Amino acid sequence: MASQSLYRKWRSQTFNELIGQEHVVQTLRNAIVEERVSHAYLFTGPRGVGKTSMARLLAKAVNCIDPNPAARPCGRCHACTTIAEGRAVDVIEMDAASNTSVDDARELIERVQFRPAEMRFKVYVVDECHMLSTAAFNALLKTLEEPPDHAIFILATTEVHKVPATILSRCQRFTFTRHSVAATSAHLRQIAASEGLDLDAGAPEAIARAATGSMRDALGVLEQLASFGQGAITLEQVHSLLGMTAAAEVNALIEALLHDDLGSALRAVNGVADQGADIRQFTRDLVERLRALMLLRATGDPSLLDVGEDELRVLEGWARRADTVALVAWIKLFSGLDFQLRTTPYGHLPLELTVVEALVGDRGLGRGPGTGGRGPGATPSPPVARVAPPVRAESPPITRAPAVAKESPVAVEESPAVAEESPVVAEESPVAEESPAAAPSPEAFIAANADFTVLERIESLWDDIKRDVRPRSPTVQALLHSIRPIDVEGNTIVLLASSQFHKDSLEKPPNRRIVEDVINKQLAAVFAIRCTIETKTETRDLRGQIREARKDEMVRAAMNIFDAHIVEIEPDV
Numbered sequence: 392m393a394s395q396s397l398y399r400k401w402r403s404q405t406f407n408e409l410i411g412q413e414h415v416v417q418t419l420r421n422a423i424v425e426e427r428v429s430h431a432y433l434f435t436g437p438r439g440v441g442k443t444s445m446a447r448l449l450a451k452a453v454n455c456i457d458p459n460p461a462a463r464p465c466g467r468c469h470a471c472t473t474i475a476e477g478r479a480v481d482v483i484e485m486d487a488a489s490n491t492s493v494d495d496a497r498e499l500i501e502r503v504q505f506r507p508a509e510m511r512f513k514v515y516v517v518d519e520c521h522m523l524s525t526a527a528f529n530a531l532l533k534t535l536e537e538p539p540d541h542a543i544f545i546l547a548t549t550e551v552h553k554v555p556a557t558i559l560s561r562c563q564r565f566t567f568t569r570h571s572v573a574a575t576s577a578h579l580r581q582i583a584a585s586e587g588l589d590l591d592a593g594a595p596e597a598i599a600r601a602a603t604g605s606m607r608d609a610l611g612v613l614e615q616l617a618s619f620g621q622g623a624i625t626l627e628q629v630h631s632l633l634g635m636t637a638a639a640e641v642n643a644l645i646e647a648l649l650h651d652d653l654g655s656a657l658r659a660v661n662g663v664a665d666q667g668a669d670i671r672q673f674t675r676d677l678v679e680r681l682r683a684l685m686l687l688r689a690t691g692d693p694s695l696l697d698v699g700e701d702e703l704r705v706l707e708g709w710a711r712r713a714d715t716v717a718l719v720a721w722i723k724l725f726s727g728l729d730f731q732l733r734t735t736p737y738g739h740l741p742l743e744l745t746v747v748e749a750l751v752g753d754r755g756l757g758r759g760p761g762t763g764g765r766g767p768g769a770t771p772s773p774p775v776a777r778v779a780p781p782v783r784a785e786s787p788p789i790t791r792a793p794a795v796a797k798e799s800p801v802a803v804e805e806s807p808a809v810a811e812e813s814p815v816v817a818e819e820s821p822v823a824e825e826s827p828a829a830a831p832s833p834e835a836f837i838a839a840n841a842d843f844t845v846l847e848r849i850e851s852l853w854d855d856i857k858r859d860v861r862p863r864s865p866t867v868q869a870l871l872h873s874i875r876p877i878d879v880e881g882n883t884i885v886l887l888a889s890s891q892f893h894k895d896s897l898e899k900p901p902n903r904r905i906v907e908d909v910i911n912k913q914l915a916a917v918f919a920i921r922c923t924i925e926t927k928t929e930t931r932d933l934r935g936q937i938r939e940a941r942k943d944e945m946v947r948a949a950m951n952i953f954d955a956h957i958v959e960i961e962p963d964v
């Protein structure tokens with residue numbers, strides 16, 4: 392294979408070749424044909440979904456010399472080829488994340504006043520634009536206020552909430568979505584065929600799932616696998632490269648759960664542990680599979696699932712036997728395990744306990760599955776009662792990094808668990824056994840912090856959530872304009888409505904279902920919603936204190952850097 396990366400090699404050269412993002416393509420195409428291209432665009436969305444590819448296509452399209460506007464970019468003319476090769480002097484690509492020199496970015500932007508050297512338009516592509524320096528931002532803002540006719544700015548970001556409103560308001564904004572497993576695996580198959588690579592059945596889907604919607608990550612993995620050498624790329628190779636547990640083990644455990652067969656269930660867990668597999672990853676895979684099963688069982692609609700053909704058949708078989716209530720309880724139980732598995736000194740014990748709880752919880756333990764009390768001392772704690780409560784909110788779909796981490800297409804672990812080193816982090820404290828009324832335990836702090844992390848995520852996605860509700864029901868979308876998320880309590884998202892009417896309307900089961908659906912899709916998790924019309928103002932309680940503390944930029948920065956939690960709040964004296 393050529394030294395060139397597969398992602399770059401197969402970067403789409405025309406709109407037709409682009410995978411996904413049809414809504415963006417359509418709008419941009421129309422703009423080209425009707426010659427009403429804006430001077431500023433903002434492309435937002437997760438990494439690896441084609442923002443910069445699209446930016447280059449647009450740069451080519453506005454400069455392409457093909458006589459037929461509908462055929463632009465042609466991919467063949469001088470403008471198209473020089474831009475594709477990154478040699479065009481009039482197309483300036485900047486990565487704000489890596490551009491360390493503050494002055495460079497500002498100077499580059501200020502030079503927009505000079506006319507293009509050889510093309511119709513001077514196009515600036517600014518990747519991760521939220522990281523521009525203040526000076527560069529000001530220069531950009533000034534330019535966007537009165538852009539020269541020959542200038543087009545294409546800003547891209549993964550974190551749109553960090554882009555100042557003054558910039559946002561001057562840009563035409565497009566939201567890029569993750570690629571589905573089906574689209575990613577189809578693309579992988581096609582590229583593998585062109586590269587003469589043999590992929591075993593199921594391998595493209597496994598890669599696609601691990602890439603969580605990022606085509607770049609998916610192709611990075613394919614490239615790694617290809618470099619292993621001869622023969623077909625097997626599912627085992629994919630799994631071992633990605634550190635994924637074989638789907639068979641997950642399936643065995645689900646089979647056992649569905650048959651209420653505790654012996655087989657525990658054997659499956661121990662089988663995984665014996666192989667030295669990553670128990671956390673196994674548990675995440677389990678949760679993901681159970682979630683798919685629940686969606687299928689609850690709706691009968693496979694289009695809600697992002698799975699390949701083979702997998703769908705297995706899920707359909709299970710769905711006929713599964714019980715929705717039990718599924719929900721299991722998902723709650725297992726999704727609460729991630730944090731505990733990261734910090735426990737007891738290996739896979741938490742998973743074993745949870746399996747037992749899942750199957751005998753409602754009989755043997757005297758309470759329904761998944762009904763652990765929140766907070767310390769909510770229930771007298773038998774060993775299993777400790778499994779869920781303090782950690783439940785940090786469910787894997789929210790906090791985990793995609794199986795493929797940022798820096799490398801194949802790294803699997805998320806940011807190292809710095810819990811132990813970090814200065815502001817909770818540890819198992821020997822004095823944790825205080826009365827809960829006096830001082831919240833470290834565990835309560837962890838739970839509350841985890842809840843807030845989820846809340847922040849929901850807040851940042853709130854606009855997207857409202858947008859996604861619209862096609863399902865414009866009425867509910869309108870309703871959401873008067874409603875906002877204010878808290879997360881375990882697996883419940885608390886929404887604040889501006890009136891009783893709004894609250895009542897949202898809580899009608901069909902409406903509530905739409906909102907829960909969309910939220911859970913956005914978060915890839917299982918949350919219920921609860922509506923309230925009172926704002927909680929008691930800042931004396933733990934949640935209130937944490938909420939206040941998190942408003943402080945320094946605190947936020949420290950928490951981000953150390954992946955840390957707030958463990959103690961000293962009152963101002």
Ligand SMILES: [Zn+2]
Binds near residue numbers: 463
């Ligand atoms: Zn062209």
